[in-house]
Amino acid sequence: MSTPPTIDLYSLAPFHNEPYADFSEPSIRRSMQEALRRVRTELGREYDLLIAGRRLRKSEKFVSLNPSRYAEQVGIHQMADQDDAAGAVEDAWAFFPEWSRTPAEERARLLLRAAELIRRRKLEFDAWLILEAGKTWPEAEADVSEAIDFCEYYARQMLRLAGSHPMLPLPGEKNELIYIPLGVGVVIAPWNFPLAILTGMTAATLVAGNTAVVKPSSDTPTIAAKLAEVLLEAGFPPRSFALITGSGSRVGDALVAHPKTRFICFTGSRDVGLHINELAARPQPGQIWIKRVIAEMGGKDAIIVDHETDLELAANGVLVSAYGYQGQKCSACSRAIVDQKVYDEFIERLKSKVELLRVGDAEDPDNFMGPVINERALHAIQEYIEIGKKEGRLVTGCGPAPSGGYFLKPVILADVAPEARIFQEEIFGPVLAVTPARDFEHALELANYSEYGLTGAVFTRNPDKIRLARDRFFVGNLYFNRKCTGAMVGAHPFGGFNMSGTDSKAGGPDYLQLFLQAKSICLKEG
Numbered sequence: 001m002s003t004p005p006t007i008d009l010y011s012l013a014p015f016h017n018e019p020y021a022d023f024s025e026p027s028i029r030r031s032m033q034e035a036l037r038r039v040r041t042e043l044g045r046e047y048d049l050l051i052a053g054r055r056l057r058k059s060e061k062f063v064s065l066n067p068s069r070y071a072e073q074v075g076i077h078q079m080a081d082q083d084d085a086a087g088a089v090e091d092a093w094a095f096f097p098e099w100s101r102t103p104a105e106e107r108a109r110l111l112l113r114a115a116e117l118i119r120r121r122k123l124e125f126d127a128w129l130i131l132e133a134g135k136t137w138p139e140a141e142a143d144v145s146e147a148i149d150f151c152e153y154y155a156r157q158m159l160r161l162a163g164s165h166p167m168l169p170l171p172g173e174k175n176e177l178i179y180i181p182l183g184v185g186v187v188i189a190p191w192n193f194p195l196a197i198l199t200g201m202t203a204a205t206l207v208a209g210n211t212a213v214v215k216p217s218s219d220t221p222t223i224a225a226k227l228a229e230v231l232l233e234a235g236f237p238p239r240s241f242a243l244i245t246g247s248g249s250r251v252g253d254a255l256v257a258h259p260k261t262r263f264i265c266f267t268g269s270r271d272v273g274l275h276i277n278e279l280a281a282r283p284q285p286g287q288i289w290i291k292r293v294i295a296e297m298g299g300k301d302a303i304i305v306d307h308e309t310d311l312e313l314a315a316n317g318v319l320v321s322a323y324g325y326q327g328q329k330c331s332a333c334s335r336a337i338v339d340q341k342v343y344d345e346f347i348e349r350l351k352s353k354v355e356l357l358r359v360g361d362a363e364d365p366d367n368f369m370g371p372v373i374n375e376r377a378l379h380a381i382q383e384y385i386e387i388g389k390k391e392g393r394l395v396t397g398c399g400p401a402p403s404g405g406y407f408l409k410p411v412i413l414a415d416v417a418p419e420a421r422i423f424q425e426e427i428f429g430p431v432l433a434v435t436p437a438r439d440f441e442h443a444l445e446l447a448n449y450s451e452y453g454l455t456g457a458v459f460t461r462n463p464d465k466i467r468l469a470r471d472r473f474f475v476g477n478l479y480f481n482r483k484c485t486g487a488m489v490g491a492h493p494f495g496g497f498n499m500s501g502t503d504s505k506a507g508g509p510d511y512l513q514l515f516l517q518a519k520s521i522c523l524k525e526g
Contacts, residue, residue, distance in 0.1 A: 018145040035123035052091035053238030067134035067371040075222035080246035085254035088242035092211035095239040104162035108155040114234040115151035146196035149489035181209030183262030194220035208515035263292035273297035299454030306460035307341040314459035371406040381429035392416040454496030457484035
């Protein structure tokens with residue numbers, strides 16, 4: 001067997017974002033339809049737990065559904081228990097010394113190989129996201145492209161951090177800094193970016209030399225199983241990661257609390273994130289470290305529309321930010337704060353655009369919006385809409401939606417007070433609250449009147465207002481004259497303030513350092 005080529009930064013092309021497939025091209029459109037047909041032949045297959053390099057099945061199982069057609073099963077999965085969780089962490093800890101000593105160059109090479117495998121199967125992964133997560137074609141394509149980007153970017157970042165970093169020399173001393181892995185990382189991933197975020201958190205854990213215990217959402221476990229297949233094919237050792245499916249309260253808590261868990265990487269809701277942070281902070285018998293928590297916990301994101309702007313551009317930006325993937329993004333715009341001088345005109349422009357949006361099966365490329373993720377989400381969003389109709393003025397929405405899936409019409413609620421629940425609470429659905437502002441400073445006050453601080457955007461042509469918002473709009477990701485969703489790896493490091501999480505900045509140059517610890521070394525010479 002030939003020795004793999006050495007990987008270093010000098011042999012790699014500079015990082016660039018993965019280009020999106022153009023589904024307006026007839027040949028690509030046909031290829032996507034063929035990928036959907038192929039993936040449909042796999043629906044209903046059963047998937048195993050992966051623990052200690054072995055495949056396991058349990059007597060208790062659960063199924064994932066197609067949210068566009070909730071009578072359709074996508075995958076059958078194992079319901080792991082606390083013993084499975086403990087076994088996964090124990091084996092990951094046992095394998096950690098071997099994996100942590102694997103050269104960073106080899107770990108990066110495996111991650112680049114995984115990126116290439118996903119790239120080759122891009123439309124197939126798109127199809128899985130369409131069928132299990134209810135993503136429309138463009139949303140699925142963006143998700144898969146981001147997963148590739150994370151692999152490519154973190155491989156390069158690890159090569160930058162590897163080796164010795166010279167420090168300030170003192171007389172008679174050689175001083176250096178090195179980065180070493182932490183240990184066992186628990187990766188708890190969400191359903192809304194079931195490949196991109198899962199891949200990013202897992203890739204960062206593994207390329208840094210840690211072992212990973214991966215717990216995906218029970219809404220999208222098949223996509224996680226497909227990622228596991230890619231990682232194994234790329235050459236990652238079977239014991240370098242475990243895949244655990246099942247109840248978050250049963251399995252997730254056991255993984256977080258285990259004394260050999262060194263860190264937890266989580267993306268999900270505020271309440272679950274706070275619970276994880278609290279549980280991780282509680283030392284367990286035999287635990288010899290303070291657990292690190294890397295958390296992204298959602299948002300109540302605002303777009304400010306100034307009177308000195310192109311209202312057509314602003315309306316399009318709000319529309320895509322609020323209703324892309326049915327508003328089920330932590331970065332989605334759920335509050336539009338509009339200068340009173342253009343308030344009525346803006347609402348009318350937005351209303352006319354929203355009422356043209358097609359809602360239906362995500363498999364149909366002509367639909368802009370697909371379903372929300374499950375029945376529980378559907379009912380929760382409907383409850384918020386009823387609350388919103390009392391707290392504000394219904395502009396549009398609430399009409400009949402397609403049957404057979406978890407579909408909702410996009411909703412605009414105007415004249416919403418800042419104290420209203422729909423102004424303050426994360427809804428995670430296609431519901432937009434619109435609030436008037438007296439002037440630009442008042443708009444900034446309203447935008448910051450939230451316990452969250454993830455993304456935000458401002459539409460204005462006024463450079464003084466841009467400077468003011470740069471200083472005073474308190475969010476982790478701030479955009480001007482564009483949508484507040486769609487952060488690109490390497491360009492827009494992603495993570496928020498306050499209850500939006502630990503501002504971990506995924507896809508940025510500092511992210512991998514959260515998965516490593518720095519060791520200062522001094523050699524006395526002479």
